[in-house]
Amino acid sequence: MKVYKFGGASVKDAEGIRNLATIVTEESDNLVIVVSAFGKTTNALEKVLKAWLSGEDKYNALLDGVYIGHLSVVMDLFGQGTEVKGKIDVSFALLRDYLLTSLKGEYDFEYDQVVSYGEIWSTIIVAEYLKKNFQYVEWCDIRENLLTDDRYRDANVLWSESTKRIQSIFNFRKERIYVTQGFIGGTSVGHTTTLGREGSDYTAAILANMLDAECVVVWKDVPGILNADPKWFPDARKLDEISYKEAVEMSFSGAKVIHPKTIKPLHNKNIPLYVQSFLNPEENGTVIKFDATLRKIMPVFIRKEDQILISILPKDFSFVMGDNLSRIFHTFITHGIKVNLVEASAVSIDVCVDDERAKIDILINDLKTEFAAVYNDKIEMLTVRHYTPEAIELVTRGREILLEQRTRSTVRFVVREDPSVAARHLP
Numbered sequence: 001m002k003v004y005k006f007g008g009a010s011v012k013d014a015e016g017i018r019n020l021a022t023i024v025t026e027e028s029d030n031l032v033i034v035v036s037a038f039g040k041t042t043n044a045l046e047k048v049l050k051a052w053l054s055g056e057d058k059y060n061a062l063l064d065g066v067y068i069g070h071l072s073v074v075m076d077l078f079g080q081g082t083e084v085k086g087k088i089d090v091s092f093a094l095l096r097d098y099l100l101t102s103l104k105g106e107y108d109f110e111y112d113q114v115v116s117y118g119e120i121w122s123t124i125i126v127a128e129y130l131k132k133n134f135q136y137v138e139w140c141d142i143r144e145n146l147l148t149d150d151r152y153r154d155a156n157v158l159w160s161e162s163t164k165r166i167q168s169i170f171n172f173r174k175e176r177i178y179v180t181q182g183f184i185g186g187t188s189v190g191h192t193t194t195l196g197r198e199g200s201d202y203t204a205a206i207l208a209n210m211l212d213a214e215c216v217v218v219w220k221d222v223p224g225i226l227n228a229d230p231k232w233f234p235d236a237r238k239l240d241e242i243s244y245k246e247a248v249e250m251s252f253s254g255a256k257v258i259h260p261k262t263i264k265p266l267h268n269k270n271i272p273l274y275v276q277s278f279l280n281p282e283e284n285g286t287v288i289k290f291d292a293t294l295r296k297i298m299p300v301f302i303r304k305e306d307q308i309l310i311s312i313l314p315k316d317f318s319f320v321m322g323d324n325l326s327r328i329f330h331t332f333i334t335h336g337i338k339v340n341l342v343e344a345s346a347v348s349i350d351v352c353v354d355d356e357r358a359k360i361d362i363l364i365n366d367l368k369t370e371f372a373a374v375y376n377d378k379i380e381m382l383t384v385r386h387y388t389p390e391a392i393e394l395v396t397r398g399r400e401i402l403l404e405q406r407t408r409s410t411v412r413f414v415v416r417e418d419p420s421v422a423a424r425h426l427p
C-alpha cells in the first residue's frame with residue numbers, strides 16, 4: 001500500500017478535488033489518503049478562534065464565511081439537497097454548539113478543539129466524492145486512532161498504542177482506499193490535538209511507518225523540491241533525488257518543502273517519499289530516499305526569515321560553556337523556543353530563533369538575574385548547502401553579515417533583513 005498526502009492548495013476548490021480523483025484513478029495499489037484542510041481554512045479557523053476567545057460576536061460571521069466556502073464546493077461536486085450537505089451541516093453544528101456552550105479554556109487546548117474541524121470537513125467531502133467514483137472507499141476519524149499526549153498544538157504521538165490501532169483500522173480487508181485527516185490526533189480521553197502547523201506531511205509519514213507503506217507521495221503545487229525558493233531565485237532548479245539527511249538539513253534550515261518532523265518516521269523504515277506536482281502528475285518530481293545522491297551536486301539555497309539573534313552573557317563573566325550552557329538551553333526548551341543556530345565564545349553565546357516576541361520576552365526575563373541578553377531583530381538566516389564561492393557571493397552581496405558559520409557542507413549567514421535586495425539569478 002501507499003500513502004498519498006494532499007495539502008490545502010491541492011484541495012482548495014471543487015476542481016482540485018476532481019483532480020485528486022483523477023490522480024487516484026491512475027493508482028492500482030491500495031491507498032491511505034491523508035488530506036489537509038481546504039485552502040486557507042486553517043488560517044480562517046484561527047481567526048474564528050481568536051474572535052471567539054476575545055468575546056467578539058464576529059466569530060459567527062467568520063465561521064459563516066468558512067461554511068459558505070465548504071458549501072459551495074459541496075454544491076459544485078454533488079448538487080443540491082444531498083446527504084453530503086447534511087453531513088457537513090451536522091459537523092458545523094457540532095462546532096457552533098461547542099462555541100456556544102464551552103467554557104473557554106486555555107488557548108492551546110481551544111485551538112486544537114476548534115481549528116481541527118478544517119480537516120474533518122475536507123476529508124468528509126473528499127471521501128464522499130471518491131465514493132461516487134470508486135468502490136471500497138472509507139472515511140476514517142484519525143482522532144480515535146492516532147493517540148497523542150496532551151501537549152496541545154504540538155502533540156507527541158504515543159507510538160505503540162497508536163500503531164496497534166492504526167494497523168487494525170487501516171486493514172484493507174474490504175476497503176481499497178481510506179481517506180483520513182492530516183495534522184490532527186486525539187488524547188486517550190478523547191480530546192482533539194494537533195501536531196503543529198503544516199503537520200499533515202508528518203501524519204502521512206507516521207501512517208506510512210506504522211503500516212509499512214511502500215512509499216509516501218506528497219502532492220504539491222510545485223514540480224518537486226527546488227534548490228531555492230523561486231520567489232528568491234526565479235531560476236531555481238528541481239532536485240531529482242535527495243537523501244533523508246539532505247531533506248532534514250534543508251527543512252531545519254528553513255526550506256518550506258516538507259514539515260521537518262516528516263523524515264524520521266520514513267528514515268526509520270526506509271520508506272521513500274515522492275514530492276509530485278498535482279498539476280502535472282505524470283512528471284517526475286523529487287524523491288527523498290536512503291541512498292540518494294545529489295547527482296550533480298548543486299548548491300541549495302535556503303532562507304529563513306523573521307529571525308531574531310539573541311546574545312546571552314553571564315553577568316559574572318564566567319565561561320558560557322559549563323553549567324551556564326545547560327541552564328540557557330533548558331530555559332529555551334521550557335519556553336518552547338526552537339533554536340535555529342548557536343555560536344558560542346568564551347563568555348557569550350549567540351542564538352538565532354524565530355521571532356516570537358512574547359515568548360522571547362518571557363525567556364529573557366527568566367534569565368535576567370544571571371545573564372545579560374541583547375537582541376537584534378529584523379534578521380534572516382541564509383543557508384547554502386554544497387556551497388561554492390559564486391553561491392556565497394550571490395547570497396551575501398550587499399548584505400550586512402552579523403554572524404557566519406561554516407562546515408564542510410554548509411555555510412550559514414545571519415544577516416539583516418534588506419527589502420531592497422531584489423530577486424537574484426542563479427549562477
Ligand code: ASP
Nearest residue numbers: 036042183197198199200
Ligand atoms: N491544515 C493544517 C495547516 O494549514 C495542516 C497542513 O496543512 O498540513 O497548518
Ligand code: MG
Nearest residue numbers: 008036037042
Ligand atoms: Mg494547510
